[in-house]
Amino acid sequence: MKQTFEPELFPDETSNDAGMNDTDESADKTYDFEPLFEKLATSDFRRKFSLKRVDREYIISKGMDTIRHHAEDFVRKRLAPAVIPNDGKQTPMRGHPVFIAQHATACCCRGCFAKWHHIPAGRELTTAEQRYAVAVLMEWIRRQMPR
Numbered sequence: 001m002k003q004t005f006e007p008e009l010f011p012d013e014t015s016n017d018a019g020m021n022d023t024d025e026s027a028d029k030t031y032d033f034e035p036l037f038e039k040l041a042t043s044d045f046r047r048k049f050s051l052k053r054v055d056r057e058y059i060i061s062k063g064m065d066t067i068r069h070h071a072e073d074f075v076r077k078r079l080a081p082a083v084i085p086n087d088g089k090q091t092p093m094r095g096h097p098v099f100i101a102q103h104a105t106a107c108c109c110r111g112c113f114a115k116w117h118h119i120p121a122g123r124e125l126t127t128a129e130q131r132y133a134v135a136v137l138m139e140w141i142r143r144q145m146p147r
């Protein structure tokens with residue numbers, strides 16, 4: 001562990017494991033998702049995705065915090081890079097509830113992400129953009145869970 005203080009050149013870059021707890025509060029409170037979710041609901045393709053019982057049970061057994069970490073991981077590794085050789089095909093249609101959420105919310109690939117969320121492809125996503133994608137995914141999952 002680093003003991004010495006270093007000024008932060010990139011204060012936003014705290015989304016690696018160590019700093020994650022600090023960002024929970026700010027993770028989704030500033031977003032108004034209503035317009036996005038209303039628009040997604042008009043897409044026959046997007047709205048056909050839903051969580052199955054097995055997905056909900058998985059989420060309950062893992063807990064939302066763990067699911068959020070999975071979402072952060074998937075976004076960082078599979079959506080954020082500037083170049084994704086198999087973009088458009090990198091997100092399976094099943095196997096993890098976050099994958100389903102990615103298709104349902106158009107966070108599945110950079111093509112869809114650009115079209116629906118107006119964040120251009122071809123460059124690495126910023127930390128704030130990754131946080132936004134995770135917030136979208138978690139909001140969709142939350143809406144799929146029983147109250």
Ligand SMILES: [Zn+2]
Pocket residue numbers: 088106107108109110111112113
């Ligand atoms: Zn896509």
